Amino acid sequence: MPQNLNAAQEYAAKWLEIIKKPEQPPEELGKWIIEESMHNFAEHFNKGWLDYRKSVTQAGQWAATEWTGHGATFEDVLGRKYIDFLGGFGMMDLGWSHPEVVAAVQAQLLRTPMPSQELIDPLRGVLAKLLADISPGDLKYAWFAASGTESIEAAIKLAKVYTQKPAFIVAVKAFHGKTMGALSMMGKADYRVPPGVLYGGPVYHVPFGDAAAVEQQLEICEKIGVGVAGVLMEPIQGEAGGIVPPDDFWPRIREATKKHGTLLIADEVQTGLGRTGKLWGVDHWNVVPDIIAVAKSLGGGVMPICAVITTEEIFQSFMYPNPFLQTTTTGGGALACSAAIAAINVTVRDRLWEVAEEKGNYILAKVQALAEKYPQIYKGVTGKGLLIGQHFQTPELGGAVAAALFKRGVLVAGTLTSAQTIRIEPPLVITYDEINQGLAALQEALADVAQEM
Ligand SMILES: Cc1ncc(COP(=O)(O)O)c(C=O)c1O
Numbered sequence: 001m002p003q004n005l006n007a008a009q010e011y012a013a014k015w016l017e018i019i020k021k022p023e024q025p026p027e028e029l030g031k032w033i034i035e036e037s038m039h040n041f042a043e044h045f046n047k048g049w050l051d052y053r054k055s056v057t058q059a060g061q062w063a064a065t066e067w068t069g070h071g072a073t074f075e076d077v078l079g080r081k082y083i084d085f086l087g088g089f090g091m092m093d094l095g096w097s098h099p100e101v102v103a104a105v106q107a108q109l110l111r112t113p114m115p116s117q118e119l120i121d122p123l124r125g126v127l128a129k130l131l132a133d134i135s136p137g138d139l140k141y142a143w144f145a146a147s148g149t150e151s152i153e154a155a156i157k158l159a160k161v162y163t164q165k166p167a168f169i170v171a172v173k174a175f176h177g178k179t180m181g182a183l184s185m186m187g188k189a190d191y192r193v194p195p196g197v198l199y200g201g202p203v204y205h206v207p208f209g210d211a212a213a214v215e216q217q218l219e220i221c222e223k224i225g226v227g228v229a230g231v232l233m234e235p236i237q238g239e240a241g242g243i244v245p246p247d248d249f250w251p252r253i254r255e256a257t258k259k260h261g262t263l264l265i266a267d268e269v270q271t272g273l274g275r276t277g278k279l280w281g282v283d284h285w286n287v288v289p290d291i292i293a294v295a296k297s298l299g300g301g302v303m304p305i306c307a308v309i310t311t312e313e314i315f316q317s318f319m320y321p322n323p324f325l326q327t328t329t330t331g332g333g334a335l336a337c338s339a340a341i342a343a344i345n346v347t348v349r350d351r352l353w354e355v356a357e358e359k360g361n362y363i364l365a366k367v368q369a370l371a372e373k374y375p376q377i378y379k380g381v382t383g384k385g386l387l388i389g390q391h392f393q394t395p396e397l398g399g400a401v402a403a404a405l406f407k408r409g410v411l412v413a414g415t416l417t418s419a420q421t422i423r424i425e426p427p428l429v430i431t432y433d434e435i436n437q438g439l440a441a442l443q444e445a446l447a448d449v450a451q452e453m
Contacts, residue, residue: 068097085425094300144336148295174234208233265292269293299339366439377401387423
């Protein structure tokens with residue numbers, strides 16, 4: 001496509017006019033937006049995405065092109081309404097456009113969106129203190145960037161710098177992000193293989209939830225003289241579909257890592273801040289890890305922000321002798337911090353983890369009953385709080401249920417490391433009325449799918 005600066009400027013100006021209008025676009029404009037969006041995705045963004053996600057983007061004659069949302073519901077550009085049973089893959093614990101988060105961000109936007117990078121930026125300090133206040137044990141220093149993946153990159157780098165050891169132990173079916181370091185820790189071949197050689201140090205994968213396997217791998221590494229910097233695990237596997245480990249898993253890997261001088265890193269990117277029915281996933285087992293990585297809902301569903309939280313002793317590695325060992329220019333800016341401060345305020349004030357536990361138990365019981373009714377469709381249901389995995393007999397059945405749900409105005413999606421799994425992961429602020437509507441749609445969807453088998 002030849003360079004065309006005039007066309008670019010005209011197109012940007014046209015879209016800025018649309019962006020600046022607060023009201024729902026008229027029908028004709030809405031249809032134009034859908035056609036443009038489909039074209040732009042196909043020609044310039046990712047055509048494969050469009051094809052792959054057909055089952056959950058088609059809504060009648062016009063593809064669903066999202067436009068606005070509040071709480072656990074959203075509308076597409078034609079004004080059609082949906083219930084969100086996906087929660088932005090765990091990023092929308094507070095729902096779409098939480099008013100208190102939006103208000104904080106708007107106020108900070110008018111003051112200044114980004115820090116100078118040279119003076120002291122107050123909000124970064126406030127957020128670090130708040131995270132120290134709400135984190136378990138003696139975790140008290142934080143580093144910020146934008147995405148969950150970056151928090152994992154920082155965590156593995158911190159563990160290496162602190163321990164001066166090269167290896168990591170991680171889990172099969174784990175999801176930690178897709179940059180080269182985080183990708184090395186991922187537990188699925190589809191994503192690890194295409195780029196070829198990943199992290200240069202040894203990475204050992206063990207079955208998730210198998211404490212004996214972690215203990216054995218640490219013993220083997222000790223015997224063969226390979227130092228293990230960190231054991232990196234999700235408290236409850238998210239992308240694998242809400243896989244809960246046995247109760248002895250986290251306490252035992254805590255003991256084993258202490259014994260071998262290895263850091264225990266909890267990837268709380270998806271489980272942190274209330275999602276699973278506790279403030280932190282590790283709180284289910286009263287374990288204090290050495291490092292926590294958190295992201296997704298830290299930004300209140302409004303801004304991207306992640307954090308790595310650790311002890312003073314370990315964080316020394318990022319402070320001395322070089323305090324610029326780990327930096328990023330745009331990550332953890334003032335807007336992002338204002339969103340996180342507001343998100344933490346709402347989460348703690350409204351004790352959202354208790355809300356997640358109660359609503360999660362309600363949904364889990366209902367979905368388990370449906371799984372018993374339709375054994376030809378379901379393999380099982382797992383999860384804790386509002387991180388629930390529906391595991392289907394085949395990926396096709398999962399896709400059929402997701403499509404049947406979407407036809408009824410309920411959004412769910414597959415997971416990235418388990419093809420036949422569909423999560424139920426709504427915003428924690430979803431109402432019981434919305435939950436019941438979603439479950440009624442699930443009942444109808446299953447009846448449809450069962451009839452077509
Ligand atoms: C447990 C976990 N870690 C890391 C990541 C990567 O986070 P992000 O997509 O924000 O880079 C994800 C994303 O789904 C995740 O679920």
